[in-house]
Amino acid sequence: MKALKIVLWSVLAIIVLAVGGMALFAYKVTHGFPVSYETEVPVISFPAGQPAVLLFSKTTGFRHGESIEAGKVAFSAMAKKNNWFLYSTEDGGVFNTAQLAKFDVVIFNNCTGRLLNDEQQEALEVYVKQGGNWLGIHGAGDNSHQWAWYAQNLVGAGFSHHPIEKHLQEAAVTLNPLPDSALIQGLPKTWPQTDEWYVFFDNPRTHGAHVIWSIDSEKINPSGNILFVKDKNFGMGKDHPVAWYRTVDKGLAFYTSIGHDASAWKQAPFISLLENEVKRAVKK
Template sequence: MKKVLKIALWTFLSLVVLLVGAMSLFVYKVKYGFPVSYETEIPTIDFPKDKPAILVFSKTTGFRHGASIDASKVVLEALAKKNNWFLYQTEEGGVFNPEQLSKFSTVIFNNSTGEVINDEQKKALEQFVENGGGLLGIHGAGDNSHHWDWYVKNLLGAEFSHHPLNPQFQEASITLDTPVDSLLAKSLPNQWQHTDEWYVFFDNPRKKGFNILFSIDGDKIKPSGNMPLLASDKDFGMGKDHPVAWSKSVGKGKTFYTSIGHSEVAWKNQNFVQLIENAILWTQH
């Protein structure tokens, strides 16, 4: 009987160790991404002369929002057709070179997570924005897996902490703030409902000079992201003023970020699609 209990105890402890190890590996991937090689081969792109060019970058080395990325491609293609844009969608970082970037009007980090481009490519993107280009970030592009100071300072304005876990997805009223540019709010209602995974940041980007376009009432969601043994200090939110979409002028360029867009559900919401369309058009003016 003692032998059976001993075997059962060791089996239980082994399972606990494996579980903790798996969870730790998951947390590491979310926070840092897994090391990968960086693509440096410059692609061949035939840029039309009569269309604004949009670069959609969906590479991930961290958590992959696969359903959202897949859904976005169809919607963005439709928006490109509607607005006469040339859309170049890729997960290859070789396109982040000064010559080709200069031919785009806007770059979209489409739920791109982890360290996805090398230091030279990051510098090329920084210069692209500061010289007049536009940079958009969608949802996962705002997690803390990028480890890029310029990116945090000029696109996010705050460091990501966590997202709610119980429940992970919650409905909230998205409310229009005072838009810095009416184009960003064009055809959008003052308030609309949406269910998403609401990111919690350590700071409010409003305090860093970002122009808040939409926010939710953070006091009306359950923000706790506590994970026993792994992250037990995430039982907090951003308070009543919880921004979910904001913008900034950076040098001669513009940046826009929204934490909306975890799943394919967002791309079925016409208000969210309108928000993305507006943001792209805004970066072109």
């Protein structure tokens, strides 16, 4: 009998520790992990006559490591092809008013967590408002950044969850008509993609976004329920945007929730859209 009690108490202790650990992890995802901010301004030589692209890949939350590295390779190839100057870094020191003004577009390559200090955040906000361009990929749109202006203006939709019961799922990605045809040049009307489909509380269309790609989330399992979380079983319905752009004062913000893993970077439509978006930014 005594041995049984010991076993039962041990099992209970393990359950409590597991639940506590998961609760702590969930809290950290939402409220941030310990962060250090890089404040030293880097030395950058901007070549004359070349559009400048900043590829930022810092993470302090979940790190999509394989996708981040694949993204670096893809953007490097695009830069070589299009004669762009690509500055790739995970150092937040570049987020200062003087240097940001020299970039045509800032790309958040699966960036998660709190990334910049208050002064650096303000520099990015001013940059976009004054006519700069921002492009966010997948993790750049989750709820880990602890920056209300960023979520409301750059992403343009409130992140809820991603599917758990079926983590990665195939869906038909459908092209939407746009007033800016250059962004969809060369893109197929529909194509299959397996990804981790982010679910947002609100449709970015309601905030003035122009949707480039969408899926029908009635044809996937959008449930993010796990253990005691039972309120994440909803999707976005037939109109589930997965790539869009919107104006932010004088600037533009592009975002796509595609890109959870490296396989996305092997998809020609995905690469073409990102290339089109950067081209649109450097010609603005």
